[in-house]
C-alpha cells in the first residue's frame with residue numbers, strides 16, 4: 272500500500288524537501304545555500320533563515336513534482352523540529368504546520384540527528400538493526416547503538432567541536448575556502464599523514480566513545496605559526512594529510528571499538544563527513560578486518576536532506592490534525608541526544 | 612469571498628477573518644516574546660470561533676514587515692504554506708501602512724501620520740504618511756530604519772504628526788509630534804492590512820526587513836574600507 276510522506280528540512284543551510292514511500296525515496300530535493308555563505312566563511316544564521324523563506328515553497332513543489340504526486344496524494348507531513356539554527360528551523364516548521372493544517376493531514380516532528388541515523392533505513396542501503404551508527408558533520412559528531420530505529424542509544428559524542436567544524440577550521444588555517452572539506456581532502460591526498468604528530472583527542476581516556484577536536488585544531492595553529500608563511504606553503508599537503516588523519520582516524524577507531532563492544536554485525540556512517548574519502552577508507556578496512564557489514568548511504572543522503580527526515584518520521588510518534596498547531600521548533604538537542 | 616489576514620511583525624501579533632461585507636472576527640495575541648510562533652494555534656481558534664473552516668478561505672493577506680525578522684518570517688511562512696496548500700492567492704501588505712491606517716482614525720486637523728515600529732538596537736522602523744482627500748495614503752517619508760532622534764527631526768520638518776506604533780514611545784518628545792493616546796492605535800489591525808490591499812492593491816509577498824544581516828553589513832563595511840585604503 273502506498274503511504275507517501277512529504278518531509279521538510281531547514282535546520283541549517285540546506286532548504287530540503289523529499290517524498291518517501293515506505294523505504295523508497297520518490298524524490299529528494301536540496302537547495303544548497305553553501306555558495307551564499309562562502310563569502311562569510313561559515314553559515315550565517317540570519318542569511319540562512321532569509322533564504323529558507325524565499326525557497327521552501329518552491330522546493331516543496333519540486334519534491335512533489337519529482338515524485339509525480341500532488342499534496343492530495345501525501346499521507347502525512349514530516350519536518351525537522353530540532354536541533355539547529357532556530358530562525359532556520361522556524362521557517363520549515365511554520366511551513367510544514369501550515370501545509371498539514373490546510374490539507375487536514377497529520378504531522379510528524381523529527382529530530383535532525385534521528386534523521387541522519389535513519390538514512391540507512393532507506394533503500395537501496397536498507398540496513399536492519401542491530402548496528403552502530405557514526406554521525407559526523409559540521410554540527411554533530413556522535414556514535415549510537417541502534418537496536419531499533421525508534422530509539423537509538425547514544426554511546427558517545429564530541430565534547431567540543433564537531434568533526435566537520437574542525438575540518439573547516441583547519442582548512443581555513445591552510446587557506447582553503449569555505450566549505451573546506453573537499454579542498455582539504457584533495458590537498459591531503461598529496462601529503463604524508465604521518466608527517467606531523469597531531470594529538471588525537473581523548474586518546475588516553477581508555478574506552479571512552481567520546482570525541483574531542485579542540486586540541487588538534489590548536490596544534491595545527493601552532494604548527495602553522497612555527498613554520499611561518501613560507502614553511503607552511505611548502506608543507507601544506509603534509510599538514511592537511513596529518514590534520515585530516517587526526518580527525519578521521521578516531522572516528523573510524525571508535526566506531527570499530529563500539530562495534531566490538533556491542534557485538535553488532537554492522538556499522539554505518541552518515542553526516543557530511545561521511546563523504547570524506549580517507550574516513551571511508553579507514554572504516555572499509557576496519558569493517559573488512561572484522562567481517563562487519565558496512566553501510567554508507569549515498570552522499571546526497573549523508574549531507575543534510577529531507578529524505579532522512581521522512582525515514583526518521585517512520586519511527587516518530589504522529590501528531591494528529593489539528594493537535595500540532597501549537598508545536599514549535601527547538602534550537603537545542605535534548606539531553607541524551609534524540610527526541611521527537 | 613473570505614480573506615484571512617495576519618501580521619506577526621510586532622510583539623502583538625494579530626489575525627482576522629474578513630468577508631465581503633466587513634470583518635468576521637479579529638484576534639490579537641498578548642505581548643509575549645516570540646508570540647508569532649503561536650500564530651497557527653491562534654488561527655485555529657479564530658477559525659473555530661468564527662465558524663469558518665480553513666478550506667473556506669479564498670485569499671490570504673500577510674503583513675510583510677518591517678518588524679522582528681523572525682516574526683515576519685513566521686507570518687509569511689504560515690501565509691505561504693496555507694496559500695500553497697489551498698491553492699489560493701497570498702498578498703503582501705506593509706505593516707507600517709497598516710499602522711498608519713489606524714493612525715488616520717486618531718489624527719487631529721491636518722496632522723500627518725507617523726507609523727513607528729520598535730526596531731531594537733535603539734532604532735525604529737518608521738515612515739510618515741499623508742491622508743489624501745480620497746482617503747488614500749501617500750508616503751511623505753519612506754519606510755527606513757532610523758535613530759529615533761533623527762526620525763523625530765525628519766518628521767518634524769515634514770509637519771505636525773501623530774505617532775502610532777510600538778516604537779512611538781521611543782521617539783524623543785518633540786514639538787509638533789504627538790503620541791496617540793491609548794493602546795489601540797499602537798497595535799496593527801489585521802483588518803487594516805485587508806483595507807490596504809483592497810484600496811491600494813497588494814504588495815509582492817517579500818519580507819520588508821529594512822536592514823541587512825549583521826554579517827552582510829560588516830562584509831560591505833570591510834569592502835568599503837578596503838576600497839578606500
Ligand SMILES: [Zn+2]
Pocket residue numbers: 383387408410542574575
Ligand atoms: Zn545534519
